[in-house]
Amino acid sequence: MTVTRLLSLPLLALAPLLLSACGDEATPEGGVPKGEALPAIAAPAGQSWTETVTITPEGGYLVGNPDAPLKLVEYASHTCSHCAEFARTGKEPLKSKYVASGVVSFEQREVFLNPYDVVIAGLAQCGTKEQFQPLSDQVWGNLESVFAGLQGNPQAVEAAGQLPINQRFAAIAEVTGLLEFFAARGISADQGRTCLTDQAKIEALVKTEEANRQKDKIEGTPTFFLNGQRIDGTTWDRLEPQLQRAGAR
Template identity: 55%
Template sequence: MTQLTFRRLALLAAAPLALAACDSKPETPGELPQGEAIAAIPAPAGTAWTDKVTVSPENGFVLGNPDAPVKLVEYASHTCSHCAQFSNEAHEPLAKYVDTGVVSYELRNLFLNPYDLVIARLVRCAPPEAAHPLSVQVWADLEQIFAGFNANQAALQQASTLPPAQRLQAMGEASGLVDFFAARGISRDQAMQCLADQPKAEALVQASQKQATDLGVTGTPTFFLNGARVDGAVWSVIEPALKAAGAR
């Protein structure tokens, strides 16, 4: 599946979804970083790098030391089964590398369907520190979330016909995503306010589209390590690449 423009995202609001492959054949990867083991970089006193999150200029969420010498970036879809698989496998071991201060891990959005946009807006209702935990929970419960999408197709079809300022709100309610996030600390009023912010939603899609075009990203998950594209999208490929770059 490939990324979609904002207009096409709206038109696909009622399309049934299934857990399926969502990646694409990677282009020729760049030259991955190589180096000796890098000594751990202590976090500021009384803190841990795994609690540190900053927002990058690309509007991604950087977990860990923002000046880490080994920078892992993932372009991800919240409704991508391969992204869910990576999250389920890599969440805990990757956190150990981040905790050393040598590795940072950045999540950036790539939108494959309108639900990705609803989820991205709801994630951004919370402070940046919650972005990674909320994403992990979405991927962990992806099958349940998809069941909610497919159980209420009539309401989602109706939502797709509403004016833009109301569309994401209606989709969030009909899909069950507002309730999902309410159970995780995002109140309904807060969620509806975030989903009504059409300019921010459009800006997210436009930024994602530009980055994907500039970098040749056509599917999810796609990984970059210190700016070089990784030929692979599973933890068994990513971990050796981190080690080769100096992570331990």
């Protein structure tokens, strides 16, 4: 999907699709090699791996040891119910048990299934890099109410979708309640508007997503990679055994 096409998609046509927006489960491209248990790697003095955040060259937000021997990447959409399920059931054990040890890092990369994803990502990335994953988890943890806001005022959404790019996404955030949602979580309405009216920033965000999606052949969300290799499953009960097989304990 080109930048022009994504930024010009009609919002109303997408609204009924949000609840089924996620793609099929990822399929494996080969088994994860079995490895011996890897020893824990201590964080620098006074630091914690679960509070260490790095923005990667791919534009992802990585939590944990940047040099961890096991690098888990999730491609996720903020309007994906399967991504919400992983956030609800998998994030806490992933971070407290595996990321905290320094053996596993966890990187989240964007997938845009619709223009709402652009708005939400623009707001989630509007704060500090440490805020990004917690804000994403807040969206997934309140997905039902987020959907209600997205679908609650179709006429206003349609009108917002007709505005120029440098006004469109801030207007969508306003009429869908997303500005208010993020303001309650540390991103002020003025801060959010500033981020969403920065056309160059929005277009760069979309171009990065498009390049990553094409390079890694992403067809559904969530899709996971471990050390650059696509792995099977979208749920924590299927991912954890593969991390353990690769050496995480």
